[in-house]
Amino acid sequence: VVCERSDVFASACAVARAFPLFTRRSASSRRTEKKHVTVEFVVVDSDGVPVHITRIVDSPCSEMNTDHFLDEIKAVGSELGITPVIIRGEELKQRGFGGIYGVGKAAEHPPALAVLSHTPDGATQTIAWVGKGIVYDTGGLSIKGKTTMPGMKRDCGGAAAILGAFKATIKQGFKDNLHAVFCLAENSVGPTATRPDDIHALYSGKTVEINNTDAEGRLVLADGVVYASKDLSADIILDMATLTGAQGISTGKYHAAVMTNSEQWEVACVRAGRSSGDLAHPLVYCPELHFSEFTSAVADMKNSVADRENAQSSCAGLFIGSHLGFDWPGVWVHVDIASPVHAGERATGFGVALLMALFGQASDDSMLNQVSPLGAPANKPEDQMERDCKRRRLV
Numbered sequence: 001v002v003c004e005r006s007d008v009f010a011s012a013c014a015v016a017r018a019f020p021l022f023t024r025r026s027a028s029s030r031r032t033e034k035k036h037v038t039v040e041f042v043v044v045d046s047d048g049v050p051v052h053i054t055r056i057v058d059s060p061c062s063e064m065n066t067d068h069f070l071d072e073i074k075a076v077g078s079e080l081g082i083t084p085v086i087i088r089g090e091e092l093k094q095r096g097f098g099g100i101y102g103v104g105k106a107a108e109h110p111p112a113l114a115v116l117s118h119t120p121d122g123a124t125q126t127i128a129w130v131g132k133g134i135v136y137d138t139g140g141l142s143i144k145g146k147t148t149m150p151g152m153k154r155d156c157g158g159a160a161a162i163l164g165a166f167k168a169t170i171k172q173g174f175k176d177n178l179h180a181v182f183c184l185a186e187n188s189v190g191p192t193a194t195r196p197d198d199i200h201a202l203y204s205g206k207t208v209e210i211n212n213t214d215a216e217g218r219l220v221l222a223d224g225v226v227y228a229s230k231d232l233s234a235d236i237i238l239d240m241a242t243l244t245g246a247q248g249i250s251t252g253k254y255h256a257a258v259m260t261n262s263e264q265w266e267v268a269c270v271r272a273g274r275s276s277g278d279l280a281h282p283l284v285y286c287p288e289l290h291f292s293e294f295t296s297a298v299a300d301m302k303n304s305v306a307d308r309e310n311a312q313s314s315c316a317g318l319f320i321g322s323h324l325g326f327d328w329p330g331v332w333v334h335v336d337i338a339s340p341v342h343a344g345e346r347a348t349g350f351g352v353a354l355l356m357a358l359f360g361q362a363s364d365d366s367m368l369n370q371v372s373p374l375g376a377p378a379n380k381p382e383d384q385m386e387r388d389c390k391r392r393r394l395v
Helices: 005-017 054-058 066-080 090-094 098-104 152-172 217-230 246-251 263-276 287-294 312-324 352-358 366-371 381-394
Strands: 085-088 112-118 126-137 177-187 199-201 207-209 236-241 256-260 280-282 331-336
Touching: 005 263, 005 352, 005 366, 054 152, 066 112, 066 126, 066 152, 066 177, 085 090, 090 098, 098 112, 098 177, 098 199, 098 217, 112 152, 112 217, 126 152, 126 217, 152 177, 152 236, 152 352, 177 217, 217 236, 217 312, 236 352, 246 256, 246 312, 256 263, 256 312, 263 280, 263 331, 263 352, 263 366, 287 312, 312 331, 352 366
Parallel strands: 126 177, 126 236, 236 331, 256 280
Antiparallel strands: 085 112, 112 177, 199 207, 256 331
């Protein structure tokens, strides 16, 4: 691959995504010889190492339930010398995680909250990445149809991306405290499944009237972000999720939808998307106009909007942010990757490169320092070059 140095990171990630790992083809239809692919980058000096997480997202729930996902987390922890914290099953209920427990309690394999933590000496801030890990989403009792349920094995794409990004980031060296929080559950149907009209108390202490059991991702993430704030004392919280089908309508198949309480971080997400190849575009952030969609007569809020034609993806993000509180003093970023997490029937690995670029300023890796938008001048000389290059491509 011959490219400008500023494009090496995005190009490496694009090459990595071109080689999916998961297959269950029988021996008769599978290639017998193993292929070894070598990619050479012609640049001034160093190169980057892409990370694969598509296997997790491509695997069916029979092979990637919450037990298996926890095994993946433990394996990464073992490789990095980190012992994960795991809260599971009935302990979630006892400790007040009503969102994660309520979503996953009907499944054969119990729900879990798992945390990997990197706490180096000399850290100046604490960052938490919170991933939605719904290993399969039937919709619950608000069940999906026969055409919309296939593919819901990919509903763990946010948690998978965070696992891959955490592994790669820590291996490259990271100066700040970094926690990866995984909210794992299977949204299943059974005698103990959550019913519409049930009311759950979430980890924030706020009560939620369930009016749509298929709006489950926001429930598990609400518990996750509050845990990151209360128990991990995070200054910066980013949640990543395949949250809404409406994301594809809002920002399309190639751009993640970003919502944040910080204008600086909104700009940074867009810039990190351009430098990494995991493109991002802002959603409307206007809680004063949109949060009333969740009004409930009997609880603090409902979990799904009253008007599905009123900024659905924005409202879904606001639900998560409301449990932190709209006056929370830290930085909160919500990233919806529902559409770009897959291309056709294959996972893309979307999200890993975006996270590594966005937080590259704290990395020990010089390339990630270069692609990170945070701490960089507002108008770098490269910006005009990027615009000129895009203009030439369009022409």
